[in-house]
Amino acid sequence: MELRHLRYFVAVAEEKNFTRAAKRLFIAQPPLSRQIQQLEEELGVELIEKGSRPLRLTEAGTFFHAHAQELLAKAAELKSMTQRVGKIDRTLSMGFVASTLYGLLPDIVRHFREQYPTVEVTFHEMTTMQQLKALKEGTIDVGFGRVKSEDPNIRRIVLREERLIVALPAGHPLALSDTPLSLVDLLMETLIIYPKAPRPSFADQVLGVFSERSILPHKIMEVRELQIAIGLVAAGEGVAVVPDSVQGMKRNNVAYRALTDRHAVSPVMFSVRKMDTSEELRNMLETIYSVYDRAGISYIRESL
Structure with missing residues (x-):
């Protein structure tokens, strides 16, 4: 069994028609039919229900189709990764x-x-x-x-494991002291998280930190990226839990405070x-x- 057999079978299964699959593969229909027949003979099982219109897969065919797709995807990934590793230019x-x-x-x-x-x-x-x-x-x-x-x-x-801190609007009551805060202190605040998509993301990481303490923020606002989150904090729309290094994003209208929670990393x-x-x-x-x-x-x- 070769990769081409997998490609042929996947095309037939997805097109549900030998003629359309042959056109997709740029080969004639008779050779395609023979290849599928040889594949069934090698496996010793029927993959396609004989005479079904439209074409239907057997239980074994459905199983084989799912795994064939996975193998073809891995083969494509292997090709791309190997080409990148072998690139001559440094x-x-x-x-x-x-x-x-x-x-x-x-x-x-x-x-x-x-x-x-x-x-x-x-x-x-x-x-x-x-x-x-x-x-x-x-x-x-x-x-x-x-x-x-x-x-x-x-x-x-x-x-490394970087500490998480909280970004607050300048002038916020929690920002008036240098005393480290606890996640509990943020309970009634609007928590701004990012990125909105794709997930899972840093947003889920922050929510997980709250969940470990059995804390559910009063309100959650999802935004696309870090810069938007900090901008909304500056505008007084809420607070954001961010990595400690974000303090490098200097803004006069944003204050940063440490968190006492050990697992907030x-x-x-x-x-x-x-x-x-x-x-x-x-x-x-x-x-x-x-x-x-x-x-x-x-x-x-x-x-x-």
């Missing part, structure tokens, strides 16, 4: 969530460029889930995100294609650890 394409730009990512990239000036570094702002898709499609080589999500084709390294994730151990990625990881050392940030060292 480039490093990075996906990142917006909040990492207010932390150490700019320092990391600057140091990397100083040490490896011949490597072209490009940037793509995208959510963590978009990064996973882009890695598999070969669009980027490394992603810096925050949401923990499992994918068999992606390796994820937790670089957000991981910074380093995501790469599984088994991709290219020199550029190894050097980037070492640069990250070097910057962390200089900043006195604790971490657990991993290698590719």
Whole structure:
């Protein structure tokens, strides 16, 4: 059984017609029919109900169709990822969530460029889930995100756990003191979360922190991105729980306060294609650890 057999069968199953499937595959109908017949003979089961109009799959055919689609998708991902790894030009394409730009990512990239000036570094702002898709499609080589999500084709390294803080409108009663706040203090506030989509996202991470304390905010407002959330906080529309590094986004009408809750943290994730151990990625990881050392940030060292 070869990949072409899977492609042929999936086309027939989706078109529910041999003639349309043959046109889609750019082959004649008789050879297509023979290929499906050979596939059934090899498997020893019928995949298509004989004489059905429109064409219907047997129970075995339905099972085979679902798994054939999955295998074809994995084959396509493998092709894209291998082509990216084998690219001759020395480039490093990075996906990142917006909040990492207010932390150490700019320092990391600057140091990397100083040490490896011949490597072209490009940037793509995208959510963590978009990064996973882009890695598999070969669009980027490394992603810096925050949401923990499992994918068999992606390796994820937790670089550090960053404290969460709360952004408040300047002049808000809770902003008048430097005393750290508790999540309970935010119970009656409008909680502004981001991004609105795609999910899961940092928004779900923040809601999860509240849920762990069995706290349900009085009102929740979902917005598209971090900058909009901070802008609405400045306008007095509510408060937002954000990573500590967002304090780098200086605004006169926004105050930041620490949170006392120990579990109020957000991981910074380093995501790469599984088994991709290219020199550029190894050097980037070492640069990250070097910057962390200089900043006195604790971490657990991993290698590719």
